[in-house]
Amino acid sequence: EIVMTQSPAILSVSPGARATLSCRASQSLSNNLAWYQHKAGQAPRLLIYGASTRATGIPARFSGSGSGTEFTLTISSLQSEDIAVYYCQQRGGTFGQGTKLEIK
């Protein structure tokens, strides 16, 4: 079973600042990695697929990078509406444990 590890568990970022979230897989995924945003009271939303491709309608401030076992989600300029828990997911299977993004 592939284990997905996200860090940090909680990230506090000032408005307008950059947020960098990490995801590590226990074995190589090539680029088969997706990122999701989950806001309280809403269904999760696909942000990034194929490690670096933004899903339809996702703002350009969200970007994904990485391949193999190390991946990063970057929010270039944090907005208040970006407060959520962010999850990575491997190949439509296991999710990471999530990173809770807070406003500082």
Added chain:
Amino acid sequence: EVQLVQSGTEVKKPGESLKISCQGSGYRFTSYWIGWVRHMPGKGLEWMGIIYPDDSDTTYNPSFEGQVTISADKSISTAYLQWSSLKASDTAMYYCARIQTSDFDYWGQGTLVTVSS
């Protein structure tokens, strides 16, 4: 417009059975896998299993195999998640999602299941 509409909130007692549903529209239901995801209070997302509605081919997360049953009725574009004997620990929000290649691209609104005596 692609939509997945899930059945409503359920309140059940331990030991009871339950079947929740997820109806797809706006796309060819039989051409995409459907996944189920659990979100327990205060916890992360957990992938439970997936089904291909055209032939009901199903794969379970080993953690959930034997605990739930995933099924589909392609004639009414609906996938199901069912329990034969609920436990308090099954209390959670359950989401269905369409799978595009390997990504969950459209999600249902969620079904809240509460199991309490």
